[in-house]
Amino acid sequence: MDNLEQIDKDYILHTYNRDYTHFTHGENAKLYDINKEMYIDFTSGIGVNSLGHNNKSLVEAISNQASKILHLSNIFLIESQAKLAKKLVELSMYKMRVFFSNSGLEANECAIKIARKYGESSNRFKIITLKNSFHGRSIATLKACAQDKMHKHFAPFPEGFLYAENINEAIKMAKERKRVIAIMLELIQGEGGVYAMPKDEVKSLESFCKNNDILLIIDEVQSGIYRSGELLASNLYEISPDIITLAKGLGGGVPIGATMTDKIDIFEVGDHGSTFGGNFLASTAGLCVLETLESFKKSNELDSNIHYFSKQLEKICKNNQKIFIDVSGIGFMRGIKTKDENLLAMIIKKAKKHHLLVLKSGNATLRLLPPITITKDEINQGFIRLQNALDEINAEL
Numbered sequence: 001m002d003n004l005e006q007i008d009k010d011y012i013l014h015t016y017n018r019d020y021t022h023f024t025h026g027e028n029a030k031l032y033d034i035n036k037e038m039y040i041d042f043t044s045g046i047g048v049n050s051l052g053h054n055n056k057s058l059v060e061a062i063s064n065q066a067s068k069i070l071h072l073s074n075i076f077l078i079e080s081q082a083k084l085a086k087k088l089v090e091l092s093m094y095k096m097r098v099f100f101s102n103s104g105l106e107a108n109e110c111a112i113k114i115a116r117k118y119g120e121s122s123n124r125f126k127i128i129t130l131k132n133s134f135h136g137r138s139i140a141t142l143k144a145c146a147q148d149k150m151h152k153h154f155a156p157f158p159e160g161f162l163y164a165e166n167i168n169e170a171i172k173m174a175k176e177r178k179r180v181i182a183i184m185l186e187l188i189q190g191e192g193g194v195y196a197m198p199k200d201e202v203k204s205l206e207s208f209c210k211n212n213d214i215l216l217i218i219d220e221v222q223s224g225i226y227r228s229g230e231l232l233a234s235n236l237y238e239i240s241p242d243i244i245t246l247a248k249g250l251g252g253g254v255p256i257g258a259t260m261t262d263k264i265d266i267f268e269v270g271d272h273g274s275t276f277g278g279n280f281l282a283s284t285a286g287l288c289v290l291e292t293l294e295s296f297k298k299s300n301e302l303d304s305n306i307h308y309f310s311k312q313l314e315k316i317c318k319n320n321q322k323i324f325i326d327v328s329g330i331g332f333m334r335g336i337k338t339k340d341e342n343l344l345a346m347i348i349k350k351a352k353k354h355h356l357l358v359l360k361s362g363n364a365t366l367r368l369l370p371p372i373t374i375t376k377d378e379i380n381q382g383f384i385r386l387q388n389a390l391d392e393i394n395a396e397l
């Protein structure tokens with residue numbers, strides 16, 4: 001075990017700024033390292049562990065499935081995949097069908113392909129995305145991110161992406177430029193400072209798209225699966241997109257991506273596919289996550305815990321005015337804008353010292369993505385640790 005860090009450094013490509021804390025196990029929002037030190041996890045694996053760590057139902061569901069069939073390929077009927085698609089469609093209340101893949105970028109690639117094929121007959125192919133958006137790291141989805149820093153090194157990129165400063169500019173652009181087929185956006189930008197789009201602007205974008213036969217693609221890779229408090233942020237915003245993409249929280253830690261659309265006749269057999277997408281293991285996990293969170297929502301516990309978290313968040317922002325500017329985000333996808341990047345780096349480091357895991361986002365924003373099942377006690381413990389970290393920083397300012 002001693003030289004694990006060295007092995008990692010010697011054998012893994014250095015694409016991550018790795019923290020070498022050796023975590024061994026967890027329990028909901030609590031994580032334990034190799035020395036049995038307990039941490040509160042306000043990151044949930046960057047919005048993935050929607051049921052926290054070691055959720056008994058999820059462990060049981062995937063263990064049972066593992067003892068039967070893990071994978072067969074999409075050539076054959078996959079019981080859990082069919083049931084997961086039905087559950088997703090019914091809970092979302094959209095008349096859609098689903099394509100399953102393995103990650104957020106794949107869900108978005110699929111959305112881009114649907115849009116491109118939909119636009120083929122009218123010779124429209126351009127997709128407008130919004131400033132500070134993040135849609136993935138494949139060559140196409142990197143180009144879809146409206147951030148210059150993403151477009152270095154890997155040229156040539158596919159053509160046909162336009163970048164707008166905001167929703168109003170996206171509408172203007174779609175009117176002025178020819179050949180626009182879709183507008184793609186996150187309702188709550190995850191990497192872009194945990195910024196929630198204004199509802200009235202989103203509603204006017206929806207009607208503009210409908211009136212002009214332009215597809216509205218909503219990237220819910222981070223905001224989906226009850227993170228906003230509703231199954232989808234699209235439900236919360238009361239819109240009906242043409243395409244919705246999901247990943248992260250859907251599998252609760254087992255990789256799965258999903259692209260939902262009401263354009264059910266666009267793809268024909270052979271137009272798209274995935275070896276692993278929605279296999280027995282992943283869709284069993286997805287089904288368990290949805291069933292668990294559906295009852296969590298129905299019992300009112302989710303709304304009550306989100307309300308509790310919000311109160312703590314607002315309090316900590318108000319009580320630390322030398323450090324914080326304002327809170328942002330919705331539900332369990334929250335941010336606190338800090339005065340500058342240096343302060344943000346200090347907070348993350350000090351929080352870690354006080355055994356609290358937090359994330360950063362763009363625009364010097366501290367990002368909090370706790371498990372959807374976090375308890376009030378875990379919320380309390382997390383905020384006490386955050387305040388202890390902030391006390392040390394305040395003392396140094």
Ligand SMILES: Cc1ncc(COP(=O)(O)O)c(C=O)c1O
Nearest residue numbers: 103104105134135136190221222
């Ligand atoms: C909104 C959004 N879209 C797409 C992605 C890409 O997902 P993945 O890393 O699973 O490919 C992410 C990942 O952070 C995301 O937050």
